[in-house]
Amino acid sequence: MITKIGVLTSGGDAPGMNAAIRGVTRYAIEQGLSVTGIIRGYEGLLSHEIMPLDRRDVGGIIHRGGTMLRTARCLEFMEEKTQKEAAAYIRENDIDALVVIGGDGSMRGAQALSKQGIPTIVIPGTIDNDMDGTEYTIGFDTTVNTVLQCVNRIRDTAYSHDRVAVIEVMGRHAGFIALHAGLAAGAEAVLVPEHDVSLEDLCMHLNESHRMGKMSSIVIVAEGAMKGSDVYDYIKEHTYLEPNLTVLGYVQRGGSPTARDAIMASLFSEKAIDCLLSGTYNCVIGQIGETIAATPYTEAPRYHFPLDENMYRLVHQLGR
Numbered sequence: 310m311i312t313k314i315g316v317l318t319s320g321g322d323a324p325g326m327n328a329a330i331r332g333v334t335r336y337a338i339e340q341g342l343s344v345t346g347i348i349r350g351y352e353g354l355l356s357h358e359i360m361p362l363d364r365r366d367v368g369g370i371i372h373r374g375g376t377m378l379r380t381a382r383c384l385e386f387m388e389e390k391t392q393k394e395a396a397a398y399i400r401e402n403d404i405d406a407l408v409v410i411g412g413d414g415s416m417r418g419a420q421a422l423s424k425q426g427i428p429t430i431v432i433p434g435t436i437d438n439d440m441d442g443t444e445y446t447i448g449f450d451t452t453v454n455t456v457l458q459c460v461n462r463i464r465d466t467a468y469s470h471d472r473v474a475v476i477e478v479m480g481r482h483a484g485f486i487a488l489h490a491g492l493a494a495g496a497e498a499v500l501v502p503e504h505d506v507s508l509e510d511l512c513m514h515l516n517e518s519h520r521m522g523k524m525s526s527i528v529i530v531a532e533g534a535m536k537g538s539d540v541y542d543y544i545k546e547h548t549y550l551e552p553n554l555t556v557l558g559y560v561q562r563g564g565s566p567t568a569r570d571a572i573m574a575s576l577f578s579e580k581a582i583d584c585l586l587s588g589t590y591n592c593v594i595g596q597i598g599e600t601i602a603a604t605p606y607t608e609a610p611r612y613h614f615p616l617d618e619n620m621y622r623l624v625h626q627l628g629r
């Protein structure tokens with residue numbers, strides 16, 4: 310029977326992680342469990358940094374970006390020896406199950422711990438929206454809205470100076486941020502890692518728009534597709550258009566969560582604790598269609614939600 314849970318955040322921070330820490334803590338306490346927070350993700354399990362969490366400890370954080378528990382990318386945790394040490398520490402502290410709030414890498418870490426006999430459950434938290442077992446990850450909506458606001462500002466200058474604004478956004482392996490922000494901002498083109506990038510085609514597209522009377526354009530580049538600076542250089546060398554470059558960087562990852570992210574964080578938290586209490590674990594919580602589901606790690610790849618090809622086509626059709 311589960312009486313005490315641990316909770317940690319891992320990988321890149323994402324807006325809404327705090328709302329999930331609050332949701333997990335308060336809902337678990339409501340159900341009669343006690344809660345331990347682990348600091349700095351898997352690293353905290355190795356450096357033994359933990360703290361008890363009660364209702365008041367998670368007060369005043371629902372609207373804050375980042376994560377009050379801190380986070381880390383812990384390379385040591387890839388080794389089985391380290392995973393065994395972490396599992397032993399969890400047992401020593403009478404933690405019966407662990408809630409991991411993080412992205413795809415953190416889910417692999419949780420799966421590794423479950424192989425060491427620790428019941429784990431994952432709440433998807435990453436701005437990248439690139440996890441199996443869910444159509445939505447906490448933080449994505451906030452980031453898309455932040456990028457949109459930035460692009461709208463950059464557009465003013467692009468328009469006023471008749472320039473091509475090249476904007477590099479995050480997404481090493483996935484183009485969701487670029488695609489969604491691109492469609493929302495009315496970009497002329499998006500470059501994503503899921504599609505081969507032809508800068509020649511991009512320039513043809515921009516030249517054609519220019520011939521049709523467009524004096525300025527927006528090109529959004531996911532960092533995993535290509536470096537924004539390479540796109541800038543190519544446009545400068547191969548067209549008569551005048552590009553400018555903005556690399557958005559970490560402004561995309563911080564900030565207060567949107568209503569959607571704070572709501573999803575709370576709903577995912579409730580589902581995670583309900584699952585643990587009913588003996589369902591080693592699962593990733595996720596939104597699949599209209600439902601909030603718990604999918605075993607081993608089955609999560611069957612619920613892989615790729616980039617929406619229709620949206621990708623539409624960006625380019627509308628951006629002429």
Ligand SMILES: Nc1ncnc2c1ncn2[C@@H]1O[C@H](COP(=O)(O)OP(=O)(O)O)[C@@H](O)[C@H]1O
Pocket residue numbers: 319320321351381382383384385386387388411412413414415416417418419421434435
């Ligand atoms: N294959 C793996 N086995 C064990 N732990 C992993 C594995 N992949 C990632 N992790 C752990 O999860 C952490 C976060 O993963 P990362 O990919 O950086 O971020 P995210 O979870 O946000 O995608 C890593 O630093 C590591 O500690």
Ligand SMILES: O=P(O)(O)OC[C@H]1O[C@](O)(COP(=O)(O)O)[C@@H](O)[C@@H]1O
Pocket residue numbers: 320321322412413414434435436437479480481482532562
């Ligand atoms: O914080 P770092 O180490 O610079 O990592 C940058 C990466 O983290 C992200 O912001 C989020 O990715 P994860 O959620 O997988 O950690 C990516 O979009 C970006 O490529």
Ligand SMILES: [Mg+2]
Pocket residue numbers: 320412413414435437
């Ligand atoms: Mg990731």
